[in-house]
Amino acid sequence: xxxxxxxxxxxxxxxxxxxxxxxRVDEALAVQxxxxxxxxxxxxxxxxxxxxxxxxxxxxxxxxxxxxxxxxGFVYGMPNDRTHWWSTxxxxxxxxxxxxxxxxxxxxxxxxxxxxxxxARGIGRQLITMLTDAAHQPRSxxxxxxxxxxxxxxxxxxxxADLARQVLFPSAPKPYAVMGAPLPLPRHA
Numbered sequence: 001x002x003x004x005x006x007x008x009x010x011x012x013x014x015x016x017x018x019x020x021x022x023x024r025v026d027e028a029l030a031v032q033x034x035x036x037x038x039x040x041x042x043x044x045x046x047x048x049x050x051x052x053x054x055x056x057x058x059x060x061x062x063x064x065x066x067x068x069x070x071x072x073g074f075v076y077g078m079p080n081d082r083t084h085w086w087s088t089x090x091x092x093x094x095x096x097x098x099x100x101x102x103x104x105x106x107x108x109x110x111x112x113x114x115x116x117x118x119x120a121r122g123i124g125r126q127l128i129t130m131l132t133d134a135a136h137q138p139r140s141x142x143x144x145x146x147x148x149x150x151x152x153x154x155x156x157x158x159x160x161a162d163l164a165r166q167v168l169f170p171s172a173p174k175p176y177a178v179m180g181a182p183l184p185l186p187r188h189a
Contacts, residue, residue: 112128
């Protein structure tokens with residue numbers, strides 16, 4: 001694992017590196033619940049989804065841990081496959097904007113979450129850049145709630161641009177934007 005370089009001095013000792021997300025799924029979902037505002041029912045549903053995703057070929061995860069081993073952030077993703085549920089939902093929106101080719105030969109960021117007490121310190125940036133650095137695909141795609149937020153701001157500084165907006169996922173209360181970026185991601189803030 002690599003110490004967080006260029007991080008905020010208020011996050012001493014945070015280490016970013018590979019994590020066995022299947023073993024630490026409940027800890028990761030606790031971070032996501034606080035960062036994303038999930039209910040207990042949503043956590044239960046997402047637990048099964050995360051464990052299923054991790055079985056996909058090429059799925060990888062990284063975590064950010066404190067010196068005492070507590071997980072304060074995580075990211076995971078995998079090579080995109082048009083037959084995956086996410087791709088089948090976003091494909092019509094991408095087709096409408098002329099961007100459905102982004103579903104091919106891309107690495108999808110499935111989840112990226114940092115505990116609010118550790119946000120805005122470079123942890124999310126290091127998680128996503130380290131994960132995509134190991135990707136064999138020439139580009140990356142992700143979805144984020146379609147509102148101006150710190151997450152969307154981070155993605156833009158990393159070269160992600162909107163490919164489709166107002167994407168509606170079943171049972172999601174808010175619309176999402178699908179964003180894409182060429183790899184490798186830039187390192188400047």
